[in-house]
Amino acid sequence: MHDLGLRDRKKRRTREAITEAAFALFQRSGFDSVAVADVAAAAEVSKPTLFAYFPTKEDLVLRRFLDDDPGPAHVVRGRPSGMSALRALRQDFLDRLAQRDPLTGLNDTPPATTFHSLLYSTPTLMTRLTSYLLERERDLAEALLTSGGVSDAFTARIVAAEVFGAQRILAEHNAQDIRAGHSADDTYPAAVTRTETAYDLLENGLDTRAAS
């Protein structure tokens, strides 16, 4: 009758203990200054157990926010008929801004802020995040192709790369505003404007000027 057995409940608790210990330590001393052995000790777990839950040190930080993100491929596949893929992605990003999704950068509450400050101050975290995004970019390309958003595989890959490029810059810009001290509510209008600008550029063309 129980949804989760005792075993799975324990696993969930251990996992949470590890991420909590990790975030606490990383926030205090910085990502690089904390050894995974310290995290394991703080979570009262052995080192191999920690690595059974999280494949790398970086995942201690990233998985917490990436795990429950369905990703843009899901958005494209689930878009209402009659809507273009690019429109659906734009709308999805705007929705996530409104919801203060940490992955848009526009979130000023503690777990997300430490996430971002760790992220943008630790190259290896940025790097690992980028790997994840590249995976999802491939998923998006496939979704574009199979759900009829685009004519051929090459165009699908290009479009997917452009969308991820834009979202990356948008998120970075938002997070930067938050880290500069602005509240999420105050930045929201500007964030929306930037999103519209970015997607307008994608839809209508970049149009750079001539040299002086």
Place this chain on the structure above:
Amino acid sequence: MHDLGLRDRKKRRTREAITEAAFALFQRSGFDSVAVADVAAAAEVSKPTLFAYFPTKEDLVLRRFLDDDPGPAHVVRGRPSGMSALRALRQDFLDRLAQRDPLTGLNDTPPATTFHSLLYSTPTLMTRLTSYLLERERDLAEALLTSGGVSDAFTARIVAAEVFGAQRILAEHNAQDIRAGHSADDTYPAAVTRTETAYDLLENGLDTRAAS
């Protein structure tokens, strides 16, 4: 009178010995199966010396091809007056295709082919390459801003991200064709077409279709 002293000549020889040893070993056994200690031994150099020349194991492979690449920022700054930044970048990529620049993926001669097969079969190499590209993307954004290609910093970052996104997909596609057994000369026309397509999408807009 001598351009390089004996000391510098020795340094150049040591550096070359290291990269050559690295490429030979990596090509035979794969990047991950070879320890840097093996490379050092094969190059008849100690491990700390190796790391004095190359900051990481990945750089043993990447620096060889990245070192002499001026990067897109240079292209934008040096473009003829009257030409848009995007046009200059498109033309530069086409020029590099014609020259069979390994960084375009369109090169089927031994040092470049092993470079690509290592790259696309070794996630950590891809990852490190991406870090390099992100640096240059920032440079490009700055060049776009200061050389008047674009109106504001935000747009500059977006455009830079889009350009790098496109070039990454183009290079990957070309390298894939080469690895599939096609010669560079045979693939060249298709590579040109893809380049034009990609830059047309950037200039004129992506225009994805509605859902079915």
Place this chain on the structure above:
DNA sequence: TAGTATGGTTAACCAGGTTAAGATTTTCCT
């Protein structure tokens, strides 16, 4: 030719990550 900087070597170390063996605990079946 003497002194100094530079680049090299050895040896030891650190941190991330893995592996094998054995102990412990939940589950599940009868």
Place this chain on the structure above:
DNA sequence: AGGAAAATCTTAACCTGGTTAACCATACTA
């Protein structure tokens, strides 16, 4: 309820990428 089977955890040792310190050798410079 009892006990075999399966899953999880621990310990201890190991591997590899990368760094540090102390010391040696060689090229440059006065």
